[in-house]
Amino acid sequence: MLRLTLSTIRTRKIGFAGSVASVLVAVALISACFMMIQSGLSATPEVDRFGATAAVVRADTDLHVGSGDDEEAIPLEQPPRLSAARLAELRVVPGVAAVVADTPFYAQAVDRHGASLAGPGDGPSWGHGWPVARLTPFVLAAGRGPEADDEVVLDADLARRASVRPGDEVRVVTVAGTQRFRVSGVARLATGRAGLPTQSSLFFTERAAARLSGATGADGADRADRADRADRADRADRADRADRAKGAKGADGAADFGGVLARPGTSGAELADRLRQTLRDPRLRVLTGDERARAGTPETAEKLEYSTQLFGPMAGIGGFLAVFVIGGTFGLSILQRRREIALLRAIGTTPGQIRRMIAGEAVVVALVAALPGYALGVPLAHLLRAVLVGQGLAPPEFVVVTGPLPLVAGGGAGLLLTLLSALTAVRQAARVRPAEALQEAAGPRRVMSVPRLLFALVMLAGGAAVLALSQHLGGEVGVAFLALVVILFIGAAGLLSPVLTRVLERPAGAVVGAVTRTTGWLAHANSAAAVRRVSSAAAAIMISVAMAGYALLVTAVLNDTSAAQGRERVVADRVLVPRNGPGLPPGVADAARRLPGAETVSAVRATSFVSYVLGTPDVVPAQLVDPATIGKVLDLRVLEGSFAAVKEAGTVAVSRTHAGEHDWHVGSRFHGWLADGSPVDLRVGAVFDRGLGFADVVFPRTEARTEARTEARTEARAGAQAGAQAGARTGLDSAVLVRARPGHADELDRALAAFEREQPAVRALDREEYGGAAETSIERNITGTYLVLAVLVSFTAVSLVNTLVMGTAARTREFALLRAVGASRRQIVRMIGWETGIVLAIGVVVGTVIACVALAGANGALSGSMMLTGLPMPLYPLVLAGVAVMGLASGLLAAGMALLSRPMDALGGARE
Incomplete structure (x- = not known):
């Protein structure tokens, strides 16, 4: 049979070459996808912001819903913080030299021309307390550390772009507004680099950092912990409960990270093990190595995750299409050989022998195509990487990694797809009866087999069912299902x-x-x-x-x-948006209310909410708004209820598509989680239509935090307002919408022109510009x-x-x-x-x-x-x-x- 297979290949060079070409391209595609996935998983930030630490301790950044095999882990927009008691526990672990609490906050310098300066590559700009500089480490290149609350140290790259040196003044925008600071020093990395590659760093005194960050004690994670305090009895949890009870009254001291410095002679791995044994809390993470590096540069980690996840579906869809592509090639090749197969059947060759012959050809084709396909996948992966990095979807640290895994994955997938395609294509030809062989060779009587027709009808019905589901769900979720509709219809x-x-x-x-x-x-x-x-x-x-x-x-x-x-949603005359920054300080809305010609000013703040989507917890976009004024600047086209009802505690507005998926109406109650992981029970007070690019859930905005409740359910409902506010921990508004008094639009424009000059982080847009930029x-x-x-x-x-x-x-x-x-x-x-x-x-x-x-x-x-x-x-x-x-x-x-x-x-x- 092997001799017959090789002989057939030699006499049908064009068909063999065509089959090899199809499999080669499929192997190249799948190999390139696996190279990209492996590259994303193995990439690390170019510079470790916590490079001087032995380990970094932080709270779990995921919300865990369910248990066992049914547990779902959902990334939180605003993960919980470490309490002061937890940080104190770390400091007494043997081998720990120091624990430095770090809570990065928005801080953006303004150059001499009034332009706010983002981080390198339009990355973030973070403020820290001066002790945090030890974690990288940053060392002074000029001047000294900040000693007064109006002093700041800039990284050398930021100081160069701002054109300042020690002794100069620089304006800095934070959640507290725009203030002037004296540059006491300029810092660089101990390696000699001017700054971090993806973010700018500003260092203040610890007291100034606490004020500028807007930290206010316990957050939503503390409330969630208090809800199950009765179930915790060990020493660490008792200390944590005491600290949380104190935090409920407004104590400070919580931090996003605890950077742990080791004593001389203590290895990092040994110290990390001690920290884990001391904490013994599944909600806390002790990070070392690559995990530590990614935690310090979340913007890089996010891009790496995105660029990695992009190619899993691509490989799957490519494999699906390869079945049809390779199957079509083999089907055409077998069609051209029907006389040859008919003669073989006429001289007594069994269907099994025909299938084994074609399977042997498929194996030879796959083996011949494997190495060239992998070789072609390497430049394809480099091309994909260049596009991703060039478009800012992947960081420069994303470097293509080649190796045996992509070769095995691509070659193995090519072999399996080729065998599947070849055996499917030869099935009908191999079952021709010897007496019908020559007649069949002269001209096939059936256009297609009954099993093929039935399978096609099943795929067609499946595509129609998924299409109907997409219409029922609606919105972006429904649109996402159309990819499956197209694939099923292509198959049919x-x-x-x-x-x-x-x-x-x-x-x-x-x-x-x-x-x-x-x-x-x-x-x-x-x-x-x-x-x-x-x-x-x-x-x-x-x-x-x-x-x-x-x-x-x-x-x-x-x-x-x-x-x-x-465009239809915005009825405000002007919209204030951030310029080169993640958001607007709350003081912008207050200042805008005092502008001549302004009648209504309403700020919106983007956050997130964890709700059930298709029966699974998932993150949906949310907004914090002022129900009393939002209707005067935004027309969300309310279909049921009104935003007046949203003023009540625990009452929210939901989009038409999100409500339609769950069959919610005004008065419906549902459960979910805020951006910081706090559980809430909510009530639908309004259903609105124009949610695309805005939100699926709209929370009422409050300017004050609600005091902690003892009972979890009471606290969760009241937390619908205060917790949502805490969910947007940066404290920055995404936009401020301004409506002019009738006949005073020109006066408002003149006032806004002067306002922009005074507020370097603010840019004023008209409604068309803002509406067209909805994303x-x-x-x-x-x-x-x-x-x-x-x-x-x-x-x-x-x-x-x-x-x-x-x-x-x-x-x-x-x-x-x-x-x-x-x-x-x-x-x-x-x-x-x-x-x-x-x-x-x-x-x-x-x-x-x-x-x-x-x-x-x-x-x-x-x-x-x-x-x-x-x-x-x-x-x-x-x-x-x-x-x-x-x-x-x-x-x-x-x-x-x-x-x-x-x-x-x-x-x-x-x-x-």
């Missing part, structure tokens, strides 16, 4: 491609035959007689068009709907989405070229016969061009229908109407034109190669 269309080809070839062929009576008629006749060959090429085009169409159409609808809702979570990932789909579309495009080349090059005998009876090369090339046009028409029509289904689904999920609006012109027609040019070029190139030989030579010796 690929399986049904012979039937679709037979149906669509007739009108397409009739048009071609009407255009040209000779070559067009021949093209129509050839296409009608070779349904399987045409369907293989049309399926590749269909996949390319459907994937590209989904990427363009759904993204365009999401962007347009988000921008439209943003959803998917919009922020547009580049990543385009990148993934571009690679997948390229993958299917290669399969398109490969299929067309195989299908055309294998017709050497047919072309030779036409030339022998008098047809010219030009006429044959025209015929091939018209045949390719028919193939393109079938693939484009089916692919466009699938893309339009996704477009209608996106419109329905976002607006409730499945009208086909939002077609991106002229981008989508350009994509179709590109597919057409690529297909025609591939077909004509293969035809030209097949016509190089003389007719008599081709008729005498051609086997392909």
Whole structure:
């Protein structure tokens, strides 16, 4: 059997080369995805902000819901802090030289021209107490440390950009507002570097840092801990309870991090083990090595996580498409060999032997393609990395890591996909009865098998069911399900491609035959007689068009709907937004209320909320608003209830889509968790419509913290206001909306122009500018989405070229016969061009229908109407034109190669 397999490969070089090309590209794609995943997992920040520590202790940053195998870990926007008692426990652990509490807070310097300075690469700018400098370590390059509360030390990079030196004054924006500080010193890293690569550092006295950070004692995590105090009895928890009881009265001392410095002679690993044994609390983490480095630069860790998670689905979708691509290639190869297989069946070869022969070919193809595919995956991974880093989606620390794992993963996946595709393609041919073999070889009687038809119908029904679910869910969640709809419909269309080809070839062929009576008629006749060959090429085009169409159409609808809702939502005349910063200090809203011409001023603060999405806890966007004024600056189009009810404790407003998923109405009660992990029981007071790019849950804003309650349920309900406020720990507003008094708009504009000069962190926009800049979570990932789909579309495009080349090059005998009876090369090339046009028409029509289904689904999920609006012109027609040019070029190139030989030579010796 092995000899027969190798002999078959030698005599069918084009088919073998086409199969190798398909598998090679699939291996390259999957290998590159695994390289990117491995690279993201192994990457670490370039500089460890806690590099001088033996370990860093922090609270668990995840909210854990459920238990055992059903436990879900949800990242918290505002993780709980370490209490002062916990920090005190760390200081008495043997081997600990010091424990430095660190709570980074927003602090941004302003240069001499009044421009606020972000961190390197538009990263964050953080303030710290001066003792925190030891953790990196930072050392003074000039001047001295801060001694008075109006003094500050800047890192050397920030001092250079701000053009200041020791003794100069610099303006600094914090949650407390804009203040002037005297630069007492300039610090650099002990390694000689001017500053951290992704963030700026400002150091104040400890007392000034506590004031500027807005810290106010116990936070939401403390409240959650008090709720289960009856279940904790060990020494650490008793100390923690005592400290929390004190914290409930407003004590300070909590910290985000506890940087632990070791005594000389104590190893970091040994000290970390002692810390874990001392704490014995699953809610606390002792970080060392890479975990410690990532904790110090969360902006880098977030980008690494995003860039890593991007390629898991990409590998899965690529594998799914590879089944159809490789299966189509093998199916075409087997179709071209049906006479050979028929003869083998006629001389007594069993179906099992036929399958083993094809399986042997598949193994050889996979092994031949493995190493070249991996080699091609390396530059593909570097290209992906360059795009991600260039677009700011991945940090420079993201470096491509090659090794045996991607090779094994890519090669193994290629082998499995090739075997699956080959055995699926040969199943019908191997089961032909010997008496029917030659008849079957002369012309297949069935377009497709019954099992294939049933499987296609199952996928079609599954796609329709998921589409209906997306309409029920609505919003961004519903839009996310459209990717699965497209994949299922692609699978169904690929399986049904012979039937679709037979149906669509007739009108397409009739048009071609009407255009040209000779070559067009021949093209129509050839296409009608070779349904399987045409369907293989049309399926590749269909996949390319459907994937590209989904990427363009759904993204365009999401962007347009988000921008439209943003413009309709804003009724304020002007909106104040941060300039080069994460938010606006609360004093901005207070100052805006005093502006001449201002009638209503309302601030909104972005936060998050953990709610159930599709039965699983997940993070949804939320906003803190003033219910008394929000309706005068934002038109959220309230469908039920009113924002007047949201003033009540424990009452919130929810978006139409989030309410629709749970069948909530005014008065409905639900459970969730605030951004700091505090559990809350809430009541729906209003349902609003225009939530895209804004929020799914809107909390009432309060200016004062609620005193702690003893009972957990009482505290949770009251915490709907105070806890939500604590959830946005930075204390910064995301925007301040200003509405002018009637007839005083010009006066307000003049006042805002002067206001911007006084407030370097503020930028004033009109409603159109602000509404058009509304951003959803998917919009922020547009580049990543385009990148993934571009690679997948390229993958299917290669399969398109490969299929067309195989299908055309294998017709050497047919072309030779036409030339022998008098047809010219030009006429044959025209015929091939018209045949390719028919193939393109079938693939484009089916692919466009699938893309339009996704477009209608996106419109329905976002607006409730499945009208086909939002077609991106002229981008989508350009994509179709590109597919057409690529297909025609591939077909004509293969035809030209097949016509190089003389007719008599081709008729005498051609086997392909």
